[in-house]
Amino acid sequence: MLIRIGLAPLERLTRAMTTIDLLKPGPRLAATGHGEIAELITTFNSMIDRLEAERGSSTARALSAQEAERRRVAQELHDEVGQSLTAVLLELKRFADQVPASMRDELLQVQEITRSTLDEIRRIARRLRPGVLEELGLVSALKALAAEFSEHADLVVGRSLDKNLPELDAETELVVYRIAQEGLTNTVRHAHASEVDIVLRALTDGVELRVRDNGRGLGTSVEGAGIRGMRERALLVGAELTVASLPKRGTEIRLVVGHTGGRR
Structure with a gap:
């Protein structure tokens, strides 16, 4: 003992x-x-x-x-x-x-x-x-991204984007945009989903991004290069990324970014 x-x-x-x-x-x-x-x-x-x-x-x-x-x-x-x-x-x-x-x-x-x-x-x-990100900011860039996927993919893309966000620096905005882009791309390629929602909302000390679909979920498959690439981007700005998946309830990617200041 x-x-x-x-x-x-x-x-x-x-x-x-x-x-x-x-x-x-x-x-x-x-x-x-x-x-x-x-x-x-x-x-x-x-x-x-x-x-x-x-x-x-x-x-x-x-x-x-x-x-x-x-x-x-x-x-x-x-x-x-x-x-x-x-x-x-x-x-x-x-x-x-x-x-x-x-x-x-x-x-x-x-x-x-x-x-x-x-x-x-x-x-x-x-x-x-994404020139619109540099010129008009994160919310406008995500609107354009959602519209593009709605037009060119057999997918209904809903969006709920909070306009009153804390200021984020350019690097953080790019990380949020790329993770949303990769999440939508993964949905089109792998999820067999008919709907996906993008949610961006302000938190007390940062922002939260959610990309949630109604597809088949990850199942027992291991994380691919897309998700690991998102994790690398999240770590780059000290953000927290979680990927949740349930059978017949789709997959949700959640990114929580702390307040970093800078350009919006």
Whole structure:
């Protein structure tokens, strides 16, 4: 009995070592026990602190580089491909006015395909670089996001967006937007849902985002790259992300962001 009591802190340390996930921070182990056991637990806690800090720093650099690349690609799609297709449309219109009537219908069909392609490229560019977020703020950006998914996916997107939000800095607004975007994308790809709701509301000391669908839920599947990417973004601004799923009741993604100040 005495040996079991003495080794209990070591058993807790062993369980922590096998279950710890740097994307889901939790409380540190109490440095209980005698002599070297307490010292070992303290060393383990220090190691986890260092690993979480290093992961946070590397994640910040990676996400910053990713956003910069998205902006570059979106700009090139808009400036290069978009302008080229616009020029093609103008030429097609000019030719449509000159060709015989027998060829006009076919030319108009090509013109319509080109116009649809241009609209799709513009839509992709907006997803890569949400200009409305920078220009009009988070609420307007989420409205535009919901409208886009409603239009292009077989999905009813409801929204309840509180306009009286505390001020958030640009990085935090981008995190909230990207998590909402990824949540909607996951719903379209995997949930087999017919409805999804976006809720953004002010808290006493921050904001809360919820993306909730009526799909099949996660079941026994493990978290994929999409959810883990959301967790990384949440940790970047010190936010809390939870993913709840029940059979036949869909999935809910909940993000709680503390008050960070800055631009809104």
